[in-house]
Amino acid sequence: MIASVEYAGDDLRVAMITWEYPPRIVGGIAKHCEGLAKALVNQGHEVHVFTLDFPGAPDYEEQGGIRIYRTRSEVGHPNFLTWVLLFNHYIEKRMADMSRLVDFDVVHVHDWLTAPASIGFKHFSKKPLMFTAHSTEHGRSGLHIPDSFTIDGLEWWSTFEANKIIVTSGSMKGEVCGHFHLADNKVEIIPNGIDAAQYESVVDKGAVRARYGIQPHERLILCVGRLVPQKGIEYLLHAVPIVARRRPEAKFIIVGDGWYRDHLEFVANTTGHRWRITFTGFIPDWDLVALTKSADMLVVPSVYEPFGIVALEGMAAGVPVVASQVGGLTEFVEHDRTGVLTYSRNPESIAWAIDHVLSNPGHAEWMVKNAREVVQKTYSWEAIAKRTIKVYKEIMG
Amino acid sequence: MSLTPLPQVPEEFKVLSMMNNIGAISPERSLSTDELSQWTEIDASTVKAHLQKLREGGYVELVDISGTQKYHLTRAGIMKVLTLYS
Secondary structure, three states: OOOOOOOOOOOOEEEEEOOOOOOOOOOOHHHHHHHHHHHHHHOOOEEEEEEEOOOOOOOEEEEOOEEEEEEOOOOOOOOHHHHHHHHHHHHHHHHHHHOOOOOOOEEEEEOHHHHHHHHHHHHHHOOOEEEEOOOOHHHHHOOOOHHHHHHHHHHHHHHHHOOEEEEOOHHHHHHHHHHHOOOHHHEEEOOOOEOHHHHOOOOOHHHHHHHOOOOOOOEEEEEEOOOOHHHOHHHHHHHHHHHHHHOOOEEEEEEEOOOOHHHHHHHHHHOOOHHHEEEEEOOOHHHHHHHHHHOOEEEEOOOOOOOOHHHHHHHHHOOOEEEEOOHHHHHOOOEOOOEEEEOOOOHHHHHHHHHHHHHOHHHHHHHHHHHHHHHHHHOEHHHHHHHHHHHHHHHHO | OOOOOOOOOOOHHHHHHHHHHHOOOOHHHOEEHHHHHHHHOOOHHHHHHHHHHHHHOOOEEEEEEOOEEEEEEOHHHHHHHHHHHO
C-alpha cells in the first residue's frame, strides 16, 4: 500500500513509463530511464516509474526517492504483439490506480512498447505526454515483416499523440522527422547522459585482465553490446585476422548476448583466430565497469546507432574509443580528437583504427583526456535533467 | 563489404519467445515440454533438445512440479529473448 503523496510546490510529478528498468535491462533504455529519474529526483522532482515485473524484483520499491511500480501481466499470450497490448493494459490499470493518490503533471513514455498505456493514460488524466524515441523500427530492422509494420504504426501513433518528442541525437531527429513527417519544432534533441562517478573507482587492472585470461603483454580490445545485427559485431570479427597480422598481441572480448550470438560465434570460428576471441555473455554492471577500465580500447562497430551510449561509457571510463561513423556516434566521437571513427561495415577500416590507437599511445592518451572533458561538460545527467524539465514545463503550458 | 545473408532467428528462440510472452518467468508459471510443444507447434522431442541447449546456456531452469518437469525463463533468458524486440 502506498500512501498519498503531498505536493511540494513547483517541483514536478513525473509518471515515467518504460518496458525496461533495472534490473530488467535489454538495451540502453533501462540505464537512460534510471539516470534521468535519479537526476530528476536529485533536483527535487517526484518520479514514479511504471514498468514490467522481473524475477526477484519487488512489485513496488523506492530507490533513492524514485518510486518504482513493477507490474505483472496477469495473462500472457504466445503472440508477441498481443503480449505487448496485454502488459500495456495492466500498466495502465496500475497508473490509473495511482492517479487517485498522485496528481501527475506530465507523462513521459520511452519507446513504443509502453505507448498504448501512456496514450490511454494521457487521455484519462488529461496530462501532457512526452515521448522519447530511442530508435525506430524502420531504422532497427527495416519494414520487412507484418509485425514491423504494426510497430512502425504504433511508433507513428506515439509521435502523433505526444505533445513533444525527445530524441537523443541530431541523426535521430532527421530520421524521426523524415519518416513520420513531423514538424521540426515538435522534436527536441536531448542526448543520453552518463554517471561519470561510476567510473571513478580504482580498479586493479592486472587482476581484472587476468580473470579474463589476458596476459600482461597482450592488448585487450573490448566490444560491448546486444548481440544483434545492428551492432555490427561481425565486421569487428572479420577485422580480427587483419589486426592479428599487425598486432599479434591483440585479444578480443565481446560482452553481451542476443539472438545473433550463434551466428557471431560461427563467424568467430571461421576467422582462424578463435582463440583470441572471448564471448562472455551478460556480465554484472560492476564487472563491466572494471573490464572497460582495464581494456586498451573499446570498439563500437555499429551499423545503426541512434545514440551509442556504450561509446560514451568508454569515454567516461578513460579508454580510447573506436566507433563507426554512423548515427549519433558521430555527434560526440570527433575523429582523432575524442576517439577514432571508422567506415561502417568495413573490417579494414576497423583494423586500421585499432592499429592507429595501439601504435600511438601518446595520442590515444590525449584523445582520452579530450573525451573525458566532453563527457563531463555535456553529458552529465544533471544537465540533461534540467533540459528535460524545460521541455516538461513547455508542454505543461 | 558484403557478408553472408542475415541468418534466420534460431528455432530455440521460438521456445524462448513463447515462454516470455506467455509469462513463464517464474517457477510457479513454468510450462511442460508438451505445453511448449503445443504452443510453438514444434514436436516435443525437438522442444526437449532446444530446452536442453537453453538450460546449458543458463537461459531456462528446470523445476519439478508435482512430478512433472517444467521450465521457466531465467533472468538471462528474459534478457536474451528481449533482444529480439529492441
